[in-house]
Amino acid sequence: MVPTTSALPVWLLFLCGLGEAAPSHRGHCTGNQCFALFHEPGDFAGAQKSCKDSGGQSLMSNSEHVETLLKSPLPGSYWLTPSPDGPGRPGCPCISVSGGRNFTVLWKPCLDTLDGFLCQFTFDELCGGLQAASDAQVKYTYTSMDLELDLELDDSDTFPPGTIAVAGTLDGQYLDSKHVCTSSGWLEAPWTCEVLQGGCEHTCSPTHGCICPAGEILQPNNFACTASPCASNPCTGEGEECQFTTDGFTCTCKDGFVQEDGECVDVAICEKCEHMLCDKFNGVYMCHCRKGFSVSPRDPTKCELICTERDCPSICVHDDKKGPQCFCLDGYIQDTSPNTSTPFCTDIDECESNQCDQQCENAFGSYRCLCDDGFKLHHNKYTCVPVKELEEDDDGSGSTAPYPSPASPHPATVVPSYIKTGSVMGMSVFVALCAALLYFLIRNGAKRCGRFELPSFRHPEIDIFYLQQVTTEKYKRISFDKQFKNDPPTIL
Structure with a gap:
């Protein structure tokens, strides 16, 4: 349930806050004119200029509306405009208010600084009073952004365009309504977003009206927001969600869940079961399959054929691009037979x-x-x-x-x-063979290159020959010397 305050109603607090947000300029409207009292200290010339900048003019000292504005003013002195038929006196006219409804028209030096001034405004079209419930109280506030003018227009007969009227009862939880005065009459919030944000407390959407920030919901008046009772997450059960109601909130089941024995149970999987068989086990719904099939371990919503023989048909799925795609259950392997074109599954031993x-x-x-x-x-x-x-x-x-x-x-x-032991022996033999092979490769390379020496293996009588570049003449001389050495000695 949405809690209610035991002190001031929410709407009354809102009205108080609205009064604090705007300057306390008291106004009164009747016919096509409005009169206002401004609490802005200054001299007479400054008061005249402020009235003109606000779109009005200084109120004359002989106006009958002076007394209406001074029903309950703050004590002080306020500038007026001298009446044309008034007595000529030095200085400028003002009204001095001492308390209650006692006030006196005085003449003070125009350069004196007084507490404020009185102005009057004329409008072409005005709205009448808002028709609200008999027990509702209405607060009227006129705001003009162009003229920087804010007036409290209580106890008025008419209201200029731009006046905001907020209605509510003392025992109500929310404000009843909010209206704005236009040339065609009063419009109830939310109105068009181009005018004062549609009267929305937060955001105005041209298509959705007033929108509240996260964690808040729209009040029944459709323009103000309040904290959502669901913001504190009261529905924490499995598959539950919180929904706001006029009486507070209620916990309901999310899509895909149904309420059974006071709890929300997930039944979304039942809509996906291949054989459309679904039962609850330990509070959870699970897919089941027809006889001869079991639930696939890869997808709990699919069913696979149970094979109780050595050879079984393969499971095939048609693919538009690749054609039939066949596979076997775990523990089986695909095989083919010359008698059939379709592969079958045979048990793996x-x-x-x-x-x-x-x-x-x-x-x-x-x-x-x-x-x-x-x-x-x-x-x-x-x-x-x-x-x-x-x-x-x-x-x-x-x-x-x-x-x-x-x-x-x-x-x-x-x-x-035993395989581990054989592996160790085999690896040892393999390493020994690799070492012997490496040795013979190195030795053979040394013989080929003629530069690699193995002094520890060299025989002392082995000669080592080296190649040497010679000329033709030198080659003939060497050959002749060799022939001469090989000839047998001559016996004399």
């Missing part, structure tokens, strides 16, 4: 890849690992450990994994112990 530590039992679409006597399946579902060791790992609690227990269709790859 996971035991052929030796996934289990000791024993393996294949199943359609899955498999499970088993252990020998004296062993139990470890928590990872594919490694076997001695029963005693497993109990020690469980801190003596004695609780072990179920035996036998089916393994996941796709467990992580685990290398058995």
Whole structure:
């Protein structure tokens, strides 16, 4: 519920604030004229100029409306305009108010500074009093942005265009209405946004009227705003949302939720179920499938065919661009047959890849690992450990994994112990072969280049030959010397 104030009504506080926002210039309108008392200190010349700048003229001392303006003025002295038929006296006329309705017309030096002045204004068209409820009080305020004029026009008979009338009752939570005087009469807020923001307290929209800021809602009067009861987020249940009502607020279910046993339950998934079967489980609606199908693990709204044989038809989806796209359930692989053009699904024998530590039992679409006597399946579902060791790992609690227990269709790859040992030996042999090969490559390169020396392996009788550039004459001489050396000695 929207709380009500135990002190002044909201609309009365608004009126008080409106009075504080504008200068306290008291006015009175009757016929086509308005008269105003301004509390602006100054001399006589300044008072005359201020009246003229506001679109009026100084009120004459013999005007019958002087007494109306001075019904309850503040004590002080206020400038007037001398009457043409008045007695000629030195100085300028003014009215001195001592309290209540007692006032006296005096003549003071025109350069004296008084408390204010009296002005009169003439208008072509005026509005009559606003027709409000019999128990409503109306406050009239005239505001002219062009003339910088603000007047409180209570107890007036007529009102100039631009006058704002706000009506409300003393026991009401909100203001009843707000109107503006135009040449055609009173217009109720919200009016056109071009005139005083449509009378809206905050933002005026040409298409939506008055708009409130975040966390506030529009009051029934359609121009003022108040704090939204939903701003404090009172509806916090799953799937709930807060809606404002004339009595306060109410908690309702969001779209896609229905109320069951006082709670909002999500049923949006039921509209997407492929087989249109939907049941509630533990307070949550879930899709179900017809016999022979199961809910897809990839999409909880889709159904997949259950395969209980070694070979089953593949699941195909038509694609406009790529044609039929076929796939198999987990644990099956696509295969083809010369008898049919459509691929089918055949069971994967996971035991052929030796996934289990000791024993393996294949199943359609899955498999499970088993252990020998004296062993139990470890928590990872594919490694076997001695029963005693497993109990020690469980801190003596004695609780072990179920035996036998089916393994996941796709467990992580685990290398058995004997494979680990063979791998180490194989890697050692491989490293030794690589080292020997590297040695022979280096040695062969040294022989080819002729520059790489291996002094530790060189035989002491081995000669090393070097290539040398020679000329033709030198080559003939070397050849001749060699031939001479090879000739047998001559026996004399």
